[in-house]
Amino acid sequence: MTVKTRFAPSPTGSLHIGGARTAIFNWLYARRNNGKFVLRIEDTDRSRFTKESIDEIIGAMRWLGLDWDEGPVRQSSRLRVYQELARELLESGKAYKCYVTPEELEERRKAYLERGEVLRYKREWANENAHPDNSYSIRLKTPDDGIIEVKDILRGVVRFNADEIDDFVILRRDGFPTYNFAVVVDDADMKITHVIRGDDHLINTPRQALLFDALSYDVPKVAHVSMILGSDGKRLSKRHGATSVLAYRDAGYLSEALVNYLVRLGWSHGDQEIFSKEELIDKFTLDSLGRSPAVSNPEKLNWLNAYYIKKKPAKQLAELILPIMQEKGCPAQVDNKLAMIIEQLRERSKTLNDFVAQSSYFYADDIEYEQKAKDKFLKEENIPLFNTLIVKLTSIQKFNHSSIHKALEEVVNETGLKFGKIAQPMRVALTGGTVSPGIIEVAEILGRNKVITRLNRAISSI
């Protein structure tokens, strides 16, 4: 049987990294087994749904490189299917109409809660006469006692007491299915073989098992993956900063780094930390998924991102960096200069934005000095040094790495200064700060004109 998995987000917001991770797992499992991967949009709650959210989720999936073979299928386009099936359950006596209103339910729930109890709805107000307006929801008849067993790939057999499960609504009074019902119908219709989803759904599984049974469908295999927690051990939320996938993109993370990071949160393959997408597809297995919740570790993401930036072919890096630069009004273009800058900055950048931030002095017409750097290195005593540098660098025939290097060595010999004593003032003059790539490389990239101009400017600023 062909493996078929799905990712089924509800379009009520952006795709966050927890959802992205389960999407990745499903995608990997399908790809690993030459199966199919379905994208299904669970938009059965009209009050919470937004169109922008669908677009954003799809954009995020694409950015992550997760392609799907079917869909996106919107549940809202399948209402008739759910309604028909609900009707069948009604007719066969497995479900019944419930006339109680949501308001009444809420009141009742509150009353229970005050007594320290939880309302378990078991065929209580199914009486049509009670509500002349005749609108109703449809509830599934669930067993009053006994044990419902659920088999989970990661957790083994999990048992639930039937009396803990109420007669849950499968079709709302507005004709829309509820989550559990739509999931079961769709998973069966789409012939999903493996459901990989968040831990928070484990509790829904017995309800869905009941539905699969009532509809005489085959039950897919399920694996409940633990959730991602914030650094405080609490459920991930806006409080924890960036949680949406696209926010990571905008912060300058590479998708391959995010994917690698997310996969390693709850999955492992021995001691290996770095995985290409091909390797993941080759090595991904369900049974090496972890069972315990994982706390997000942004530092490790940074490390991975830095790693992937270091490894990325310069040309591809340029393509990613250029738009960010241009957005900042930087006149960069794909040329030899950018290539040299990439060469120098890739080792010093944790994110693409980081990279761009460090590159500004290569393109700016004029630079600003950091106060501390200026105070320390742009001093009267360095004026002769700057003058010597100007003379030497002006007299160079061909302004390149080896000639600059040679010129600086001559300055070392003539002044008797240590190289560092020359490099730092020069660095401040050329970049405005005390941190940069090697000074020879900086000078070479800048070119003679800018170097001389900036040295002169350093002198006049003293």
Add this chain to the structure above:
RNA sequence: GUCCCCAUCGUCUAGCCUGGCCUAGGACAUCGGCCUUUCACGCCGAAAACAGGGGUUCAAAUCCCCUUGGGGACGCCA
């Protein structure tokens, strides 16, 4: 409150199923050192964990029970 899941360095994890090879391995972060023209990179090294208590066994991180702690769920949300 009830039910369900989970528990190895600060964090992600290997080892657990199929007890002995574990003096518990790797990675991030941290700290030290080397390299050095600043900052990084890189390299070398250090510190750092089997939640607690009972069993079972010749032997337990590994199996069982309890406690504790964390997470999840208890919607006509998903």
